[in-house]
Amino acid sequence: MASSASDKGNTTAVQLAFDDGRRSTPNAATTTSTAISTTAPTWAQQASERLQQKTSLTTAEPPANTSRVLLHSCCGPCSGAMVEEMLAVPSIDKVTVFFYNPNIHPRQEYLIRKEENKEFCKKIGVEFVDCDYDVKEWYARVKGMELDPERGRRCTECFDMRMERTALYAHEKGYQAIATTNATSRWKDVDQVDESGFRAAEKYPALNYWAYDWQSDEMTIRKYHISAQQRFYKQEYCGCSYSLRDSNDWRKANGVPKIQIGGDTAGLGERYFTDPEVDAAEESQEVVDEFFAQANELAGAGTDRAERKKRLEMYKDRRKHEKNVDGHVNGLNNW
Numbered sequence: 351m352a353s354s355a356s357d358k359g360n361t362t363a364v365q366l367a368f369d370d371g372r373r374s375t376p377n378a379a380t381t382t383s384t385a386i387s388t389t390a391p392t393w394a395q396q397a398s399e400r401l402q403q404k405t406s407l408t409t410a411e412p413p414a415n416t417s418r419v420l421l422h423s424c425c426g427p428c429s430g431a432m433v434e435e436m437l438a439v440p441s442i443d444k445v446t447v448f449f450y451n452p453n454i455h456p457r458q459e460y461l462i463r464k465e466e467n468k469e470f471c472k473k474i475g476v477e478f479v480d481c482d483y484d485v486k487e488w489y490a491r492v493k494g495m496e497l498d499p500e501r502g503r504r505c506t507e508c509f510d511m512r513m514e515r516t517a518l519y520a521h522e523k524g525y526q527a528i529a530t531t532n533a534t535s536r537w538k539d540v541d542q543v544d545e546s547g548f549r550a551a552e553k554y555p556a557l558n559y560w561a562y563d564w565q566s567d568e569m570t571i572r573k574y575h576i577s578a579q580q581r582f583y584k585q586e587y588c589g590c591s592y593s594l595r596d597s598n599d600w601r602k603a604n605g606v607p608k609i610q611i612g613g614d615t616a617g618l619g620e621r622y623f624t625d626p627e628v629d630a631a632e633e634s635q636e637v638v639d640e641f642f643a644q645a646n647e648l649a650g651a652g653t654d655r656a657e658r659k660k661r662l663e664m665y666k667d668r669r670k671h672e673k674n675v676d677g678h679v680n681g682l683n684n685w
Contacts, residue, residue, distance in 0.1 A: 410436065410439060412436075412442060413526070413560055414558075415526060416441065416560070417442060417443045418442075418446075418527070419436055419442060419446070419525060419526075420448050420520040420523070420528050421433065421448060421528075421531065422450065422513065422531065423447045423449055423530075423531045424530075424532055425463045425466070425467055425582075426467040426469075426470045426577075426580065427573065427576075427582045427583075427623065428532070428534050428535055429447060431534065431570075431572040431573040431576055432534055432564060432569075433445055434572070435564075435569070436529075437476075445476055446478075446479060446525070447467065447471050447476055448481065448520075449464055449467055449478065449481060451464075451512065452483055452484040452488040452512075453589050454589040454590065455485070455589070455590055455594065456591075456611065457483070457485075458611050458612055459589070459611050459612070460483060463583070463585065463589075464480065466582060466583055468480065479519070481519070491507050491508075492508065492592075496592055500588065500593065501538070501539045501542060504592065505538075505539075506542055506546065510546045510550070512530070513530060513547050513550035513551075514550045514553075517550035517551050517553060517557060520554075521557055525557070526558065527551075527557070527560045528547065528551055528557065528558075528560065529560040529562075533564045534564040534570075536565055536633055536638050537633075537638060544559070547560075547561065570633070571626065571630065574623070574626035574630060578623045578624050580623070581622045582622065582623045583621070583623075584621060584622055584623050586610070586616060601617070601618070
């Protein structure tokens with residue numbers, strides 16, 4: 351893995367590169383220059399500048415005595431920067447991506463995310479483990495939580511199920527640490543994710559969960575650049591059928607076309623990652639906070655579907671009065 355930095359006019363840039371499995375020779379297939387212009391969000395510019403000033407390839411510290419890491423992955427876009435960061439740690443000899451996501455629905459979306467992640471791992475020379483699509487068991491575990499909000503009990507159960515299987519595989523195959531790409535997404539509550547990881551690892555004496563600030567601005571902007579360079583599929587919701595339902599409700603309240611599964615056209619924005627600056631704006635903390643504020647408001651209706659519909663209509667009316675002079679409603683997002 352190699353790194354270099356340069357400035358060009360009104361941009362700040364940093365270059366990090368995957369190698370052939372270690373850290374010596376850059377792999378031309380994945381090398382890219384990460385440049386952010388001065389028109390990008392302030393946090394993204396500052397993160398890019400800090401990346402440029404890095405004096406080492408990584409600041410991530412794995413648990414003690416860790417040389418083999420099993421990384422649970424939800425998708426390609428969330429795995430890129432984490433794999434890169436982990437491979438830069440001198441003590442890490444092996445990172446394996448473990449794909450176990452029975453929550454993703456429908457199957458078409460599941461296969462899109464899995465196959466893309468698999469192809470990415472093949473390209474960068476990282477082992478990919480394809481686990482079962484245990485969808486019936488997932489629905490059984492979240493039964494009774496269908497109307498819980500995002501980041502609620504259902505999400506905890508979902509994280510637990512996936513991390514338990516990850517920890518079991520790691521224990522059986524001799525890995526010293528596990529981690530998950532769920533911890534890198536701003537759409538996730540990192541404490542909720544980490545708690546599931548710690549619980550799963552604690553079942554096995556020689557196994558640890560690797561907690562780190564994977565949601566830092568630096569990691570986030572790096573994730574966008576890798577995703578754009580790889581032209582990853584831009585998913586429009588977390589993954590489960592209930593997330594799909596709630597995201598479409600949110601879109602309806604905001605006058606946004608519903609989510610499109612697969613194909614070359616997205617319901618909102620571009621189908622593929624192509625521009626890190628656009629992605630930075632779509633995943634701003636303000637947009638994320640707004641989405642979850644409404645999710646919690648809807649969850650307050652409980653199982654009363656009439657009340658849920660009423661709250662959606664009230665939110666839709668409020669949004670009409672928040673349009674700017676061009677008729678645009680701020681805060682629209684992809685997942």
